[in-house]
Amino acid sequence: DIVLTQSPDILSLSPGERATLSCRASQSLSVAYLAWYQQKPGQAPRLLIYDASTRATGIPDRFSGSASGTDFTLTIASLEPDDFAVYYCQQYDVFPETFGQGTKVEIK
Amino acid sequence: QLQLQESGPGLVKPSETLSLTCTVSGGSVVTSSSYWGWVRQPPGKGLEWIGSIFSTGSTSSIPSLKSRVTISVDTSKNEFSLKLTSVTAADTAIYYCMRPAGYIANWGQGALVTVSS
Numbered sequence: 001d002i003v004l005t006q007s008p009d010i011l012s013l014s015p016g017e018r019a020t021l022s023c024r025a026s027q028s029l030s031v032a033y034l035a036w037y038q039q040k041p042g043q044a045p046r047l048l049i050y051d052a053s054t055r056a057t058g059i060p061d062r063f064s065g066s067a068s069g070t071d072f073t074l075t076i077a078s079l080e081p082d083d084f085a086v087y088y089c090q091q092y093d094v095f096p097e098t099f100g101q102g103t104k105v106e107i108k
Numbered sequence: 109q110l111q112l113q114e115s116g117p118g119l120v121k122p123s124e125t126l127s128l129t130c131t132v133s134g135g136s137v138v139t140s141s142s143y144w145g146w147v148r149q150p151p152g153k154g155l156e157w158i159g160s161i162f163s164t165g166s167t168s169s170i171p172s173l174k175s176r177v178t179i180s181v182d183t184s185k186n187e188f189s190l191k192l193t194s195v196t197a198a199d200t201a202i203y204y205c206m207r208p209a210g211y212i213a214n215w216g217q218g219a220l221v222t223v224s225s
Contacts (some may be wrong), residue, residue, distance in 0.1 A: 035211035044204055044215035092210035096170040099155040
């Protein structure tokens with residue numbers, strides 16, 4: 001299985017700051033089939049980014065994704081109060097599909 | 109707009125079978141080239157892909173659960189189902205139904221299933 005390792009586990013930032021979340025795959029993805037999700041307490045995950053860098057419908061442009069080899073990055077340009085949540089990456093290039101362990105973005 | 113809704117018992121005894129149904133509205137489970145599936149999340153932990161079923165009826169599930177998982181579709185009711193046999197406390201989780209296209213754009217709200225005697 002492809003293991004996705006997210007870092008850091010917890011990111012403490014203030015509103016207006018830039019957030020950079022990392023997701024490293026244990027092996028190369030033949031295609032950049034990686035997605036990012038946001039999850040708030042008591043809610044289902046929400047798709048933010050797919051194919052490593054394509055924003056899902058309705059997602060603000062302060063969210064962006066990028067890829068470099070086995071390293072994938074989710075950037076939130078300027079944190080809004082609504083952005084404090086847990087973020088997961090997921091690969092769908094190789095069966096079985098796998099998720100990272102999550103990064104919690106908390107208010108500093 | 110596609111909507112998914114899980115339903116089923118919230119409490120299952122150890123060694124018994126967990127059964128959940130996902131009702132689909134705003135779309136059809138027989139849409140060609142469509143997948144339907146399940147993800148779970150133990151309380152306070154991360155997400156785990158369970159498995160999926162294609163519109164042709166072919167299924168796949170993660171190796172660690174394969175021997176215990178059945179995913180099926182009922183086209184007459186426009187729903188699909190998950191059965192997980194021989195459950196233990198480790199199967200306690202929020203179970204989400206979803207429509208994957210590799211990534212998952214459509215999720216149900218989730219159903220908490222607790223395994224306890």
